[in-house]
Amino acid sequence: MKSLNEINRVTLGTFPTPIQKLENISRLLGTNVWVKRDDLTGIGLGGNKVRKLEFLMAEAREQGAEIVFTTGQAQSNHAMLTAACARKMGMEPILILKKRGVMGRKGNLLLEALMNTDVRFMDTDSYDDIYAEMDRVGKESGKKYYKIPCGGSNGLGALGYIDCVKEIADSGLHFDYIVCPEGSGGTHVGIALGAKMFLPDTTVIGAMVDDCSFEEITPEIMREACRILEADVTVKDEDVLHVKAWGEGYAIPSEEGNNAIKVMAENEGLFLDPVYTGKAFGALLRLAKEGKFKPTDNVLFVYTGGAGGLFAIDTQ
Ligand SMILES: *Cc1c(COP(=O)(O)O)cnc(C)c1O
Secondary structure: OOOHHHOOOOOOOOOOOOEEEOHHHHHHHOOEEEEEEHHHOOOOOOEOHHHHHHHHHHHHHHOOOOEEEEOOOOOOHHHHHHHHHHHHOOOEEEEEEEOOOOOOOOOHHHHHHHOOOEEEEEOOOOHHHHHHHHHHHHHHHOOOEEEOOHHHOOHHHHHHHHHHHHHHHHOOOOOOEEEEEEOOOHHHHHHHHHHHHHOOOOEEEEEEOOOOOHHHHHHHHHHHHHHHHOOOOOOOHHHOEEEEOOOOOOOOOOHHHHHHHHHHHHHHOOOOOOOOHHHHHHHHHHHHHOOOOOOOOEEEEEEOEOHHHHOOOOOO
């Protein structure tokens, strides 16, 4: 098996991110709750996509790309961070976004405008249409281009979260559970693989913020990540745990999520977002209420960023 250090990578963020205990929320819930501050990854407004982009952008550079394409919904944090990383590396970002979600010049679309990003919208529900459009635009430009999938969630991107687990293991702290939001799947896959390698006694739970078939998506990303690492790691289906957290649907604020945003803000002075971290932390609060965690347990919430969404999507 290859070590992560053998995989080509660029430095875009600031790592390791801090691990902090949420003292007030721990008291409130009667268990020990911690956060991995991946909102502080050091570029843009921070967030989980930076870890994936360190690997993806390295491949883009290796291939000599001048243009980097990616996609997502209108307020995609991933698209904004891809633009930020491309700018930092002197590449041209082109975002072809789904014409879905909050379209005004606020939140991540405002940040993209500040970076003078070429943002286009396509009225489609199919990412395949968008990837085809990337090829059309890329070929027409006559430049070398690199396509990053929605959420940066392929095997290469997921390696970033194996590295996150290595940081957690290196902290010397013991965690019974790791809870992370799950949108396009790469974060959960990386953490599940990393836990298998470095923290075999830790249970990983992905809080699904989108109603899609993760039981098909995650094994696919996992196989690809293992192929890149030439790793013979098998994570059994029963080890990949998912809980529902999407409410009425992706990027539609939910009562449980909105409440979690308030609980975190009022007790800890941290700001979760309505699309991912609010809903995922809402699921953590629900599990605590249902008695999932013992008083002596240590539960680590991976706080994956997303602040841009808080300024675009109404949570009231
Ligand atoms: C994309 C995103 C996630 C979900 O990560 P995936 O790897 O897509 O599952 C969680 N939180 C935030 C803030 C994100 O932008």
